Amino acid sequence: MANIFDEAKNKTRVLVFSTHSSIAKLLHEVLHFYDKDFGYYLENDDFENPSSDFAILETGDIEKATLFQPSIALITSEISGETVIPLFSKITAGGVLIYHSNLSEAVEKSENFFRKLEFDHPQFQKSVAGFVLETNIGAIPISSSEEDLLKDIEGAKLLSQQFGVMEEEFYEPLMSFI
Template sequence: MSDISEIFEYSKNKTRVLVLSSIPSVAKLLKEVLDFNRKDFDYFLKEGSSSTHENDFVIFETSDIENAATFHPNIVLITDEIPTENLDVLLKTIVSGGVLIYPENFEETAQNSENYFRKLTFGKSEIQNLNGAVTLKTEMGSIPVNSTDENFLRNIEGIKLLSQQFGVMEEEFYEPVIGF
């Protein structure tokens, strides 16, 4: 299944989760966290796909807003490098009662949406880099991470909020992050 209309048809009775990002590590970390916590889901990511008829959730990754809108997502994570222009096209297609997770710099665009869905905003993650050792400052304390990709690290809070939609709480989230 590579055509977006085929993917939508396949997933129309599932909870459709969209990762709107041009940073491949975002969807990879989400998959890692969900696998680590034994959550069942299907996915169509840039790095591969897996589909069954048993799983309730399906994750779709794209950086193309038009493709994203065709997916009619229930839950959306938008990362901070995505441009805000034309975002209203996507926001109109989020299923009523769904969830939008977005960076602080999208506040005005998100609040102007006429669709009814929960809006969860996230700030940039606090990162400390001392001599190449990167740590993430969290409510649980400093967490070491292997990545030095600042674009990716800035969006960790959004990935955490998205993981919570799958029932993964904060402590369960950071354990796989340490090894990522």
């Protein structure tokens, strides 16, 4: 893991800082659906698709996250403000931070220059087959039974937009995601 930055230094480094793997799985699903080219680090430190311009790391380990020095970072809702403070100084200047509103106070204290995109929990309801997500374009049925995924779905949508997947496009692969 010590050379994770070296392996990805010439790439757009994308961090999914979460203790729930479902967000990273959803991101992979959306990007594959639209044939976006990306590489990613696995928990055993292997790097898949090293020729890609994008390198994605999903971790809940702050040490790995800071070593990665992300250009784009998504921090999910279960992460506390104190935990992520060391990460803010490691985000590439001019990068993008996507964070849940519960981190607003910690983010505002950051002195580094990066774009800040805040998200909150969306409106959703439990259904027989999973959930129904309320969106600007109407109700979207979701087959997943993971409520943690729904809490951070807005963050995943904002992150997907960094790859050129716009809001309406994001929901199509989401409907079949389990």
